[in-house]
Amino acid sequence: MTQDCIFCRIAAGDIPARKVYEDDAIVAFHDLEPQAPVHVLIIPRRHLSTLLEASADDAKLLGALQFRAIEIARELGLESSGFRLVTNCLAGAGQSVFHIHLHLLGGRKFSWPPG
Numbered sequence: 001m002t003q004d005c006i007f008c009r010i011a012a013g014d015i016p017a018r019k020v021y022e023d024d025a026i027v028a029f030h031d032l033e034p035q036a037p038v039h040v041l042i043i044p045r046r047h048l049s050t051l052l053e054a055s056a057d058d059a060k061l062l063g064a065l066q067f068r069a070i071e072i073a074r075e076l077g078l079e080s081s082g083f084r085l086v087t088n089c090l091a092g093a094g095q096s097v098f099h100i101h102l103h104l105l106g107g108r109k110f111s112w113p114p115g
């Protein structure tokens with residue numbers, strides 16, 4: 001746990017969030033400023049600032065995050081309409097919270113390429 005990391009503090013329960021899932025490795029909660037009718041963030045409890053910090057040892061965790069996102073997408077009714085999974089890596093790609101997270105977005109039409 002990194003004391004000054006907002007997502008570490010949400011995972012620890014120190015800061016409130018609308019959680020939709022948690023286990024010993026992963027926490028998922030609704031984004032505070034949703035960009036779509038469904039906007040859930042899926043994070044590891046372990047603090048990794050960016051995807052670039054992940055090592056081969058983290059491959060299983062990264063897969064588990066993606067699999068959890070798919071399960072949550074199903075639970076939130078996105079199975080037919082579809083959904084988008086996004087991870088921004090570094091500020092240039094739009095990352096603003098430096099604790100890795102997957103955005104699960106759904107419930108509206110998305111364009112490509114992303115802005």
Ligand code: AMP
Pocket residue numbers: 006017030031032033034041087088094095096097098
């Ligand atoms: P990114 O810009 O890709 O790093 O995504 C960070 C996301 O975290 C943004 O969509 C924010 O709206 C969201 N966010 C920031 N603080 C909180 C919070 N306390 N609870 C829920 N979502 C948050």
